[in-house]
Amino acid sequence: MATPLDEAGLLAEPVPGDNSPALSVSELSGALKRTVEDRFGHVRVRGEISGFKRHVSGHCYLTLKDDKACIDGVIWKGQAAAMRFRPEDGAEVIATGRLTTYPGRSKYQVVIDRMELAGAGALMALLDRRRRALAAEGLFDESAKRPLPFLPATIGVVTSPTGAVIRDILHRLADRMPTRVIVWGVPVQGEGTAEKVAAAIAGFDALPTSGTIPRPDLVIVARGGGSIEDLWAFNEEAVVRAVAACSIPTISAVGHETDTTLCDFAADRRAPTPTAAAEMAVPVRAELLDTLDAARRRMTACTRRGAERAADRLAALTRGWPAPDALLAGQRQRLDDLSDRLPRALAGRAAHARADLARAAGGLRPRLLGQRVERERDGLARTGAALDRAASRPLAEARTRLGSLPLRTAVVTARLAEGEARLAALWRLAQSLHPDRPLSRGYARVEAGGRTVTSAAVARTLGDFRVVFADGGVDVAPLAASPPPTPRRERLRGGAANQPRLL
Known part of the structure; x- marks a missing residue:
């Protein structure tokens, strides 16, 4: 029986001879996915990175574009960790991978297995863009550069422990000024180099000043020469920020003289080679000894010349003075005269004193003095x-x-x-002797019933008593009775009883 929908022609009806049955959306998406992956199983795409984002899962999502079109891309976690550089917006790259679709959004995208910068020009453009961004933050300011220590006691070196760089540095330091060196071994090329170099710099900076491992006075970040790709780890933001944040003065010695990395801009000093970094770190011991010896000779000569000039000035000033004998002749003669007169004067004074004593001795007899005392007593x-x-x-x-x-x-x-x-x-x-007299000097008097209390034994038997001061009295009550103190004589007697006998 025909329905209204059939009569209206709204229902789909099979057409005789039709060999294209209706497909579901999932069937069509799957067919498209298989077709795209079979046709574009391996592609290389050149474009500029835009909208780069690293998800918390470790996967990276981005868009590759040129001036006319764009295509989405994804880098799975394993491939992202193996990248030799960190992708950034604006970098021109060549991505290698396969084309696939994402049925959930009806989009196609490139699953990237490997990514490379599109030539040295793109790499330099990325380097310049990163340099300008870090310089805007003040990481390369000259005002933040610190002077290097003149004679560091300990030098920390961040480099490969097995390369020729560390041997060159140690050899140069031994020739110039033997110094303690602490090597923090890190890889200088390859995956994870930037993170390990940054961790080594931060590790030196975190050492305590009084720990078992001495804290370096100077840090050298060194690597041998190579291409810009080989040195790219020292252009990474992590290394640059670690060098800029280090509180220890640093020397960047990455590559040869013509090589330049962002680490050089952030360090306090840039050395063209690792050997030159060792020369900057310490002075030449022989030259230093020569300088000290020359300074000693100059100081001795200056002291000698100063003494000679002072002697000449003293001689010029004293040339017009009279002779010392002439200055002291009168005083010497007067001293001789007085020394001759003094014994005679002393002898004469003694003779006069003896005469006066003889005259007075007649009236000083004990009998006469006793009679006079008796007369005065009777009167x-x-x-x-x-x-x-x-x-x-x-x-x-x-x-x-x-x-x-x-x-x-x-x-x-x-x-x-x-x-x-x-x-x-x-x-x-x-x-x-009035009892109120001492009160003005800070003393107090204890009274009870109008009478003065003179002993602690009596005070303990009283309920209340009065303490009189210079400006008035205060009524007080004892808190608790305490035993009378032991008399000093009894304490001494008890101590003597307990003392061991000597015999």
């Missing part, structure tokens, strides 16, 4: 008795008698003055 006793009698009588009578006795008045006045002086002295002593 003083009589005066004291009279004063005692006068004090017992009425004051008026004492004044009358004292007024009639001028001598006794003077004695009483003297006794009164003496009493006043003793009273003043006793008052000063009382003031100095």
Whole structure:
């Protein structure tokens, strides 16, 4: 029975004699893939790289283009690791591989097995483009260059340990100035060279100053001559950045004099050859010794000439002076005169002193002095008795008698003055012994119940007491009772008891 769709002619109907059945999309994509891969199983494509991207899986994706067309390309992880250079946008290359399709997007692409730069011109263009990009970052600035150490104690060399370069460097260093050399062996050509050279430079820079391996004072990055392709590892960005970031002064000695790499621009100094790098690193020992010897001779000659000129100037200044004997003649004569007069003067002074002593000795006899002391003692006793009698009588009578006795008045006045002086002295002593006097010098007094506490034993029995300062008092309470200190005599006695006997 016919349906409306059949009547409308919307359903596909087999046509008699038709031998091209309908294919599915997958069948058609598979047929195209087989056809393209069979026809273009091996191709070489020249073009400029555009949109280069390295995926986290390690595969690389890019586009090859010229002025009229473009084609996608893919480099699988294994082939990408074997590339002799790092692909970059703008580089003109020749890619070798096979053409295939990607059914998921209906696109065809080149699976690249090998990639080469399209001639020396393309390689130089890539090198120049990379140089300008790194220079824009300031990696080649002359202001960042550091001076080389004059006499490095240790030199680090990054090169192949089996090549002729390291032998040339060691031979030249031995001829000029024997120096300690540490070699960090790396390959200088082939796969992974750039990463290993950069790691060696960073390794030297990371050495501690006081470690078991001495930290180099200078690093030399060296390689023998070769083509630009052979030296390409030293143009890689990793090596250039490692050299620029190294805190140790570096010398780049890659290739011959006519060879130039980006490593040369980043290093502090460029050497035309590895041998020249060794010559830049250290001075000639013999020349240095000659220079020191010449400096010593010049210093000795200058010192001698200075002393001679000083002697000449001294002689010129002293030429007009009088003779030393003439300057000191008067003083010498005066000294002789005084030395002759001094014994006579001393003898005369001693004679006068003896005469004065003889005259005074008559009145200094002990008997006469004793009699005088007795007389004075008797007079003083009589005066004291009279004063005692006068004090017992009425004051008026004492004044009358004292007024009639001028001598006794003077004695009483003297006794009164003496009493006043003793009273003043006793008052000063009382003031100095007053308990409040030391408080002004930072001391304090402990009181309890209006009385002064003079011992720690009494203070321990009190509940509260008062500490008096110069400007007031503070009420305090003891925190806890502590045992009384051991008297010093008991401590000494106990120590003596414990001391071993000597006999």
